Amino acid sequence: xxxxxxxxxxxxxxxxxxxxxxxxxxxxxxxxxxxxxxxxxxxxxxxxxxxxxxxxxxxxxxxxxxxxxxxxxxxxxxxxxxxxxxxxxxxxxxxxxxxxxxxxxxxxxxxxxxxxxxxxxxxxxxxxxxxxxxxxxxxxxxxxxxxxxxxxxxxxxxxxxxxxxxxxxxxxxxxxxx
Numbered sequence: 001x002x003x004x005x006x007x008x009x010x011x012x013x014x015x016x017x018x019x020x021x022x023x024x025x026x027x028x029x030x031x032x033x034x035x036x037x038x039x040x041x042x043x044x045x046x047x048x049x050x051x052x053x054x055x056x057x058x059x060x061x062x063x064x065x066x067x068x069x070x071x072x073x074x075x076x077x078x079x080x081x082x083x084x085x086x087x088x089x090x091x092x093x094x095x096x097x098x099x100x101x102x103x104x105x106x107x108x109x110x111x112x113x114x115x116x117x118x119x120x121x122x123x124x125x126x127x128x129x130x131x132x133x134x135x136x137x138x139x140x141x142x143x144x145x146x147x148x149x150x151x152x153x154x155x156x157x158x159x160x161x162x163x164x165x166x167x168x169x170x171x172x173x174x175x176x177x178x
């Protein structure tokens with residue numbers, strides 16, 4: 001998968017969701033590749049998986065204060081501390097951003113499934129996905145608030161289509177009809 005295309009798709013999805021759902025204009029900083037574990041800090045992290053012929057993970061992470069601001073804007077209520085509503089809002093942000101990414105990538109990669117988001121809040125922890133060696137990191141700024149999106153995607157070497165899916169796949173139909 002072309003790295004430039006991924007950067008473009010994820011950046012547009014994030015800008016669109018923040019603008020549409022929160023009324024916030026964000027700046028997407030220069031993306032970079034991160035290998036290894038990120039530094040530990042107090043944060044709220046939402047993870048969501050993609051699966052199909054390609055597999056990967058999308059992550060959004062920010063300070064508890066920014067998570068509360070996001071929830072306040074999304075739910076039109078005031079949140080001063082991380083609670084269930086704030087965690088749900090972060091899960092929904094991950095769902096919307098990476099759901100949009102999934103939909104656009106399917107045009108080139110074929111059908112992809114999206115897991116339900118998992119949200120983690122705590123201090124001194126690091127996240128990592130087994131088997132995924134590097135992440136494309138997208139630093140985001142909304143005024144003074146900062147957030148990171150991370151995305152990794154790789155071919156699924158174990159992917160096998162079911163016989164029914166094979167029959168419905170356009171490339172298989174083309175070859176059978178000829």
